[in-house]
Amino acid sequence: MALNPNLYGNGMPVAFVNEMFVLIRDGVEFEVDKIPGAPGGMGKAKGKIYLSNVRMVFVADKPTNNFIAFDMPLLYVHGEKFNQPIFHCNNISGLVEPVVPDDQHRALYSTHTFKILFKEGGCGTFVPLFFNLIKSVRQYNQQFGGPTEPRAPDPLRAAQTPVDEMMRHAYVDPNDPTRIFLQQPNSESQLRRRTYNPQTE
Numbered sequence: 001m002a003l004n005p006n007l008y009g010n011g012m013p014v015a016f017v018n019e020m021f022v023l024i025r026d027g028v029e030f031e032v033d034k035i036p037g038a039p040g041g042m043g044k045a046k047g048k049i050y051l052s053n054v055r056m057v058f059v060a061d062k063p064t065n066n067f068i069a070f071d072m073p074l075l076y077v078h079g080e081k082f083n084q085p086i087f088h089c090n091n092i093s094g095l096v097e098p099v100v101p102d103d104q105h106r107a108l109y110s111t112h113t114f115k116i117l118f119k120e121g122g123c124g125t126f127v128p129l130f131f132n133l134i135k136s137v138r139q140y141n142q143q144f145g146g147p148t149e150p151r152a153p154d155p156l157r158a159a160q161t162p163v164d165e166m167m168r169h170a171y172v173d174p175n176d177p178t179r180i181f182l183q184q185p186n187s188e189s190q191l192r193r194r195t196y197n198p199q200t201e
Contacts, residue, residue, distance in 0.1 A: 002099050002196060003035065005057060005071035013050055013057045013071070016156055017192045023129060025049045025178045027120030030058040032070055033113050043067040049116060051130060053137070054156060058116075072096045072114065073196075074137045082127055091117040092130065099196045124173025125180070156195070 006014040015021070026048045035043035045060035045067060056077070059069045073096075080094035093116075098109035118126070172180065 002071040004066070004068045007059065007069055011048075011059045013052075013059070013069070015052070015192050016054055018156075019052050019054045019192070021050060021052045021181045022133065023051050023126065023178050023180045025051070025126050025176075027118075027177060028058075029117040029119050030060075030070065031115045031117070032058075034110060035065075035067055037066045039065070043070065046119070049126075051126075051133065053133065056130075070114075071099075073099060074134055075141055077134060080131070080134060082131070089117050089119055090123050090127075091115050092127065121177045122173050122175035123178075125176040125178040129178075129180075 008014060027046075028049055029044070029046050030049070031042065031044045033043075034041050038044075043065075045058075045062065045064060047058055047060040050057045050059065053074075055074055056072045057069060058072075060067060063069075076097040076099070078095050078097075080092060083091050083093060085091075094114055096112050096114055098112065100106050100109050172178075
C-alpha cells in the first residue's frame with residue numbers, strides 16, 4: 001500500500017509502465033486503519049475506486065486529515081472477502097501489506113485492514129471483476145515469480161498479467177454504477193511511473 005499516490009488534477013492516478021485501468025467505481029465508502037494523522041489512525045472517506053491490472057486505488061471526493069488517496073498493489077492484498085450483511089450494505093474487506101522502501105526495514109511497517117462499502121447501487125460488475133483479477137494476478141505471479149524470493153514480490157510484476165480476455169467477457173450488471181474502461185483514459189501527460197519508490201520518480 002501507499003498513502004496518497006501520485007494523481008493528476010482530475011483525480012486519476014498516474015499510471016505505471018504497462019498498467020491498464022480496468023474500471024472505475026463511484027459512490028463507495030472506504031475504510032483503512034493505521035493512517036498517520038487520522039483520528040484513531042482510521043482513514044475513512046467517500047469517493048471512487050480505480051482498479052487496474054496492477055493495483056486498486058481509492059481516491060477521496062473530499063480529502064481529510066492528509067488522507068487523499070490510498071494505493072493497494074493487487075499482489076499485496078490477501079484475506080479478501082465479499083460480505084453481504086443483513087442490515088448494512090454489501091462490502092469487500094481484506095488486508096493489504098505495505099510497500100516497504102528498499103532502504104527501510106519491513107518490521108517498521110504493519111499490515112493494513114481495509115473495507116470497501118458499496119453505498120450507491122449494486123456491485124454485480126465490480127465484485128466478479130475484482131476477484132477474477134486478483135486470481136489472475138496471483139496465478140501469474142506463482143507461474144513466473146516463484147516462492148523463493150527473499151523479499152516481497154515487485155508489485156509491478158502484476159502488469160504482465162493478461163487481462164484482455166477477462167475484460168471481453170465481463171458481465172455488466174445494470175444496477176452497478178461501475179464503469180469499465182473500453183480504452184485507456186487519456187492522461188494529462190505521457191509520463192508513466194516505473195517504481196513505487198518515490199526517490200526514483
